[in-house]
Amino acid sequence: MNSGRFITLEGGEGAGKSTQLRALAAALRARGLEVVETREPGGSEGAEAIRALLLTGGADRWSPRAEALLFAAARADHVEKTIRPALTRGAWVLSDRFLDSSRAYQGQGELSDADILTLHRIGSAGFLPDRTLLLTLPDEEAISRAKARDGDAADRIGGRANDFHRAVAAAFTRFASEETDRVHAVDASGPTDAVTARLLEAIEDLLP
Template sequence: MSQPGLFISFEGIDGSGKSTQARLLAETLEARGIDVVLTREPGGSPGAEEIRALVLQGDPDRWSARTEILLFTAARRDHLERTIQPALDAGKVVICDRFADSTRMYQGLSRGDLRAMVDQLHSLMIGVEPDMTILIDMDPAKGLSRALSRQTVEERFEDFGEDLQKAMRAGFLALAKEYAARFEVIDGAREIDEVAGDVLAVVQTRLEKAVQS
């Protein structure tokens, strides 16, 4: 089944279930014969995965917000060059667990008024936005509880606590209004299958539009 390239990102606070929904969407589309690349940020390419270990592990104050912006942008550039753009050029559907909107929130908004810096670097070094962004919305307290229960070594941002999660949720919802043409907000406080059904429905609509255009 031939499809034009389509770039889909998933966003949301920690513990919102976005990674699960990204995986389920990829599995469903693949079962329908669509060529899918499932990837993540930070990471998704060998160099970017090395940077992932630097930014997601260690003490919460390990890096300043400005340093984090540079590290995330470097990882994203490598990811774009080696994974995302080649897949899109080949007509594949790229499903990415987080992209630039996470940097706009975590580094650009929550850790200082650095949103303009994030956008400037993004324009200069990345220059690409997803065709659609699925925001899995979740209560901050419930999301943080879920995230901490995973007990992984990548808990640096969870360690900032519930206040950060509250700021992130508000920020993501504001981004959804700012970029309304590409955002779809899905209620994540339901059974996994219910959320997955809504995700698939909005993606199918975008795929149909892409084929027609």
């Protein structure tokens, strides 16, 4: 049996994570691999219920601390119920967002990166992906893509101010520079097929 691998796609709003996750999954299946496509928040029954709480309602529905705890709880269920069982049977798991999104989005202001990592250690035993693919775009292009996708219907996190999303992008860039073995930045500009090829190249060393 092939060894399962856990790959996460990260990046700010409008980077194309969902589109590329589907394309990457198709490319891996074409190589004969079993692939599980999942997302955060969500990916298991309990985590999907928490997702509905997190992404709906007013901007002030949750305090920063409550929001971080909810994300950590959703992730704990996701890891236990979906990710680890799939890896155990040898599947590849592709997730649209994971821990690094919590670090980038919730690890600002009241909470530090260390706080988010502590919650992850408690909730998910510090479990990390084999490879994190960070899709990067210039700020203005990302904002334009997100606007075209969501119009005026962005969720309570995606709809935050542009300054917030720029800070998120800066945090992702920092993770890629500090954790070069795990986090690989991938240019998300240009045709979809070209981006998918870059993603495949970034995981080539993990492929059987």
